[in-house]
Amino acid sequence: MDMVATSWRLTPQSLPLLPPKVRSFRVSTSSSSSSSSLSLSPVIQKTLSLIQNSGVIACLRANSAELAYEAATATLDGGISVLEIVMSTPGVFQVLRQLVKDYPTLALGVGTALNAEDARNAMNAGAKFFMSPATVKDIMEDVVKDEILCIPGVMTPTEILSAYDAGAKIxxxxxxxALGGVQYISALKKPFPHIPMVASQGIMIGS
Structure with missing residues (x-):
């Protein structure tokens, strides 16, 4: 599956800017996607499909659980189907559990998971995916085979290939x-057309 999705940061203060329907960013899929998807579990395949179809992962950071829940519901009701709540948000797992009950068909996850415990807590709270700012060995070894999509952070071609070889699906x-934006992603896709990628950091509404 050749995919380029975009992650943009959402804060409660940005909610008035949200249109009723958020425009999807471009996602490209190669002809090899069908063969690569055969090895995925139905749960992970569904999450990947939601990311592909959405083209954007909203990243939510809030100062309280109440604000996080209000911002998340406004975002999801506004048309976003893939939402990441950052670990630093107070009560992140309680908020996630409630959102999973309220929006069972959407892809809800946790961001900035730094260790296997974070990943396990996210999975126990019902997360469909979690993101890390780096490729954390303990996480890859502990949960990569579970029914949750692990999205490790990478920066260089070496890191991309190493994460993929370790079992990362995206x-x-x-x-x-900071690395060059669209031009950098385009350059990376040339040697790695088979590795799905999410462009993260510095992406805001309207980018």
Missing amino acids: VKVYPVS
């Missing part, structure tokens, strides 16, 4: 704006 290119 990688997060971070910090993409």
